[in-house]
Amino acid sequence: MLTVLKVFNGNGLNVLFFHIISFFLFAKLVNYEENRMSYKPLILSYMLLIDN
Numbered sequence: 069m070l071t072v073l074k075v076f077n078g079n080g081l082n083v084l085f086f087h088i089i090s091f092f093l094f095a096k097l098v099n100y101e102e103n104r105m106s107y108k109p110l111i112l113s114y115m116l117l118i119d120n
Contacts, residue, residue: 087118 094114 091111091114094117095110098110
């Protein structure tokens with residue numbers, strides 16, 4: 069959740085769109101659409117990657 073707070077405290081919408089685009093690239097990278105799994109663990113792992 070720290071990443072979400074950083075997005076809104078930082079550069080605003082530009083950073084938000086960057087995170088959305090990079091999240092979908094991350095989802096494509098792990099072929100998430102083919103696996104038909106829940107997006108919740110993917111979102112959590114993506115946020116952990118950004119925070120570190």
